[in-house]
Amino acid sequence: MIHPTALVDPSAKLGAEVAIGAYSIIGPDVEIGDRTSIGPHVVIEGVTRIGCDNRIFQFASIGAEPQDKKYGGERSELVIGDRNVIREFTTFNRGTGDGGGATRIGNDNWIMAYVHIAHDCRVGNHVVFANNSTLAGHVEIGDHVILGGFTGIHQFCKIGAHAFAGMGSLINADVPPFVIVAGNYAKPRGINSEGLKRRGFDAERIAAIKRAYRTVYVAGKPLSEARERLAEQASTSSDVAGMLEFIERSERSLVR
Template identity: 70%
Template sequence: MIHPTALIDPGAKIGKNVSVGAYSIIGPNVEIGDGTTIGPHVVIDSHTRIGKDNQIWQFASLGAAPQDKKFHGEDSRLEIGDRNVIREFVSFNRGTADGGGLTRIGNDNWLMAYVHIAHDCTVGNNTIFSNASSLAGHVSVDDWVILGGFTLVHQFCQIGAHAFTAMGAIINRDVPPYVTVAGSFAEPKGINSEGLRRRGYSSDRIMSIKRAYRTLYNSSLPLSEARVELARAAEDAPDVRLMLDFIERSQRSLVR
């Protein structure tokens, strides 16, 4: 299942039932889990660990050195979980010493053509990155996030679970869980109601999240007072608690 033109370093560990397409290159200190499919002309650089049952399409570049002038060859890694779909021309970079040395991608993500994930990023599970969406360094994206095509995310931003970005959104601040944003620079436009319904959220839960959104964005309260109101609501609503916890750890301020 390995094409004769593929080049695989002797130090790479290849699992069971892995296929490697023509002219692909797999470097040293690479580990590829069982059942993963690697298309033609894929380059997987050093210090990269890939889990089981991933689909990696042609011309992807995984585990290359970070695009960071401060990087001088220090040990750093890329880790990719299980069952991800990684389409054409996707690029993931390894981490840097300043960022903990690790770029991590979770499980069951759908990463469309030309997606770029830079050094020291963390991506959760069940996300969708549409064509040409890009993360700069040190970005954190939580579970179930959907990035519209050509979304650009500034360094060190965080995007909370179940958030949704419109096509062409430019994000330079943190996006709380459940929130939909659009524009350049991105502004809040409501909550991701349709996504939540598709994931089985009840009407009551969605309404609770909508009330939290209104407190944060439509009440004209300063953030300090909105946080107090959200803390009261979070006592009986775990979904609001998720939003409040995100706000508490935000470092770049929120889209407002």
């Protein structure tokens, strides 16, 4: 299932039923899991491990050196999970020695055309990145996050699980779980209640999350006081406890 014009290094490790399209290039330190499909004109290089049942479309660049002037050629890797759809002209870079040595992308993600995932990023599961979304280095993305088209995220920012960024958002601070942001620069716009309903959150859970959002963003209290209120609410809601944990480990400012 390898097109005769594809260039596959003999030391690359390919699983069962891997398909590789015309003119694609697979480097020596690449591992590709079972039933993964690689389209035409794809370049996969560096130390790159790709799981099973992925679909990578034409003209993708996977595992290239990080776009970081501090990178000195040290060994680093890109790790991609299972069942991801990776569309045209996407660019995923390997990690750096200073950033932990790896860029990691989880499972069941839908990544559209022209998306860039920079060095040392951590991307969870079930995310949707619309066209031209861009992650700078060291960005962390939680599960079930949706980024609208042309979203840009500053380096070292964290986006919590179930958050949603509207089209054209520029994000330069951490976004707590469940929160919708939009704008340049992005501001909070409520919680992602529609997305939560689609994922099976009941009315009680959503009400607790809304109450937590009002505590942080509507009550007009300092963040220190808001955190105390969240701690009280977290005793009866694991979702609020997760939001509080995110806020407490945030090393940047929150979107406000």
